[in-house]
Amino acid sequence: MSAFxxxxxxxxxxxxxxxxxxxxxxxxxxxxxxxxxxxxxxAGLASDDIPSPTFTLVQPYPWPDDTDAGREIWHFDLWRLDGPDEVIELGFDEALSRHAMIIEWPDRLAGLLPAEALQIEIEPIDDGAARVLSIKGGEAAGWPERLASLAL
Ligand SMILES: Nc1ncnc2c1ncn2[C@@H]1O[C@H](COP(=O)(O)OP(=O)(O)OP(=O)(O)O)[C@@H](O)[C@H]1O
Ligand SMILES: [Mg+2]
Structure with a gap:
């Protein structure tokens, strides 16, 4: 999962x-x-402290490309939220217009889920010894071509 x-x-x-x-x-x-x-x-930054945002709900990190000044990547864990209203309060709209996002428990987004998102579903198999990933990403964001170039 980490290598992927x-x-x-x-x-x-x-x-x-x-x-x-x-x-x-x-x-x-x-x-x-x-x-x-x-x-x-x-980005030449330390990468040994990446907490799961289970309690903070969202954790921002800097984006490496300095031609994209002010950009970040936001890691959301929406497990504790009840629905889209609370997602908006976390600054979701701002993030959507500006930052990259990686989002756990996206079912909380309901209608807020952007159509161009890359959707990854993880299913443990063999009593948890392995994982099957189902990946869905639309043409608009170029996901089919990008995934075809994925180095696994
Ligand atoms: N491909 C894999 N094969 C076996 N074990 C794995 C694999 N990927 C992750 N794990 C292990 O599964 C455990 C749970 O992983 P992780 O915390 O990433 O799950 P999660 O989906 O974020 O769960 P939660 O929703 O409870 O936060 C960890 O101990 C991790 O090392
Ligand atoms: Mg987790």
């Missing part, structure tokens, strides 16, 4: 939205941490 996050980081552009679905312990935070750590390393 590293690979995905290579594809990420500044406005992207990635959603991670899967039950408790599926590996969502592990994937998110892998992706963010690679982005921070590319």
């Amino acid at each position: 996050g590293h690979s995905l980081a290579r594809l990420l552009k500044s406005g992207d939205v990635i959603t991670l679905e899967g039950g408790l312990g599926a590996g969502k935070s592990t994937l998110a941490r892998g992706l963010i750590s690679r982005i921070l390393e590319d």
Whole structure:
């Protein structure tokens, strides 16, 4: 899950939205941490402290490309939220217009889920020894071509 996050980081552009679905312990935070750590390393920043935003709900990180001044990547964990109103209070609209986002428990977004999001569903199999990923991403954000170039 972590290695897959590293690979995905290579594809990420500044406005992207990635959603991670899967039950408790599926590996969502592990994937998110892998992706963010690679982005921070590319920016020459320390990547050993990437907390799961279970309690803070959202955690922003700097975006490496300095031609995109002020851009960040925001890691959301929406598990504790009840619905879209509370997501808006977290600054979701601002993030959407400006930052990349990786979002755990995207079902809380309901109608706020952007159509161009890359949607990843994680399913543990073999008593948790392995994971199956189902990945869906539309043409508008160029996901089919980008995923085809994914180095696994
Ligand atoms: N591909 C994998 N194979 C086996 N174990 C894995 C895999 N990916 C993650 N794990 C392990 O599964 C456990 C749970 O992972 P993680 O915390 O990322 O899940 P989560 O989906 O964020 O769960 P939660 O919703 O409870 O926060 C961790 O111990 C992690 O090391
Ligand atoms: Mg988690």
